[in-house]
Amino acid sequence: MTTLFDRHHLGGPELPDRVVMAPMTRVRAGVGSLTTPSMAAYHAQRTTAGLIVTDGGVAQPDRAVQAEHPGPHTDEQVASWRPVTDAVHANDGHVFAQIMHGGEVFTPAGPRRSPTPWTSSKCPTSPLVRERHPKQADRTAADHWLDLGADLIGFDSAFVANPGLVERLRTGLPLAPAGPATYDQGGDTGHLTCPAYQYTA
Ligand SMILES: Cc1cc2nc3c(=O)[nH]c(=O)nc-3n(C[C@H](O)[C@H](O)[C@H](O)COP(=O)(O)O)c2cc1C
Structure with missing residues (x-):
């Protein structure tokens, strides 16, 4: 039976495990939409993932969601990803680099409509609407999908709140709760400061 911690050949690279850090925009770029040392540290903290898909890099300047969205649409911005x-x-x-686009939501004139189709209670029967992150990703769900033939399992906000997510999953340690309160405070708070599991005596 395949487990989350089996190696996986992904074309060229051989991944040490089946855990993928999902693409997650973190809007932490610096002046000129260049990546920062904090961004390099954030990605480095999470390298026990078999594969990391980066923070969103916006390929077209007028489709950035915010000024803090990193490039790469200039050579300088492309080069700034190298330390990451x-x-x-x-x-x-x-x-893997995530090269993204704000799509129809973001136009040169700004957001066309609310980029938040998520809600919990107003229209519970709509297939387009679901509660945002109703439950924490866990090992049981991952094993279920691997049993069904999935090659890789993506984790999103759990990876933000748990830099050492793979070790927590491997050893059965509880996961730190994830959510905007943890990771959407701007700067390094909730970006670099989510702690490793704290053992008590
Ligand atoms: C903080 C955060 C940022 C995200 N940013 C992106 C992104 O830049 N690009 C993208 O394709 N998906 C993004 N996602 C979506 C995740 O990659 C993932 O597909 C999604 O959270 C899965 O949701 P589900 O488990 O409810 O299906 C983001 C999710 C979170 C929580």
Whole structure:
């Protein structure tokens, strides 16, 4: 039976486990939409993932969601990603770039409509509407999907709140709760400061 901690050949790279950090925009870029040392540290902290998909890099300047969205639409911005990928590789991780686009939601004139189709109670029967992150990702759900033939399992906000997510899953430690209160405070708070599991005597 395949487990979350089995290696996986993904074309070129051989991934050390089946855990993928899902693409997650973190809007923490600096001046000129360049990546920052904090972004390199954030990705490096999470390299026990078999594969990391990066923070969102916006390929077209007028489709950025916020000024803090990183490029890469200039050579300087492309080059600024190098310390991020180097930090992952230095920790034996594998990284794919997420090159994203605000799509129909974001126009040069700004947001066209609310980018938040998520709600919990107003229209519970609509297939487009669901409660945001109703439950924490867990090992049981991952094993279920692996049994059904999935090759890789993506984790999203659990990875933000738990930099050492793979070790927590491997050893059965509880996961720190994830959510905007944890990770949407801007700057390094909730970006670099989510702690490792604290053992008590
Ligand atoms: C903080 C945060 C940022 C996200 N940013 C992106 C993104 O930039 N690009 C993307 O494709 N998905 C993004 N997602 C979506 C996740 O990659 C993932 O597909 C989604 O959270 C899965 O939701 P579900 O488990 O409820 O199906 C983001 C999710 C979170 C929680």
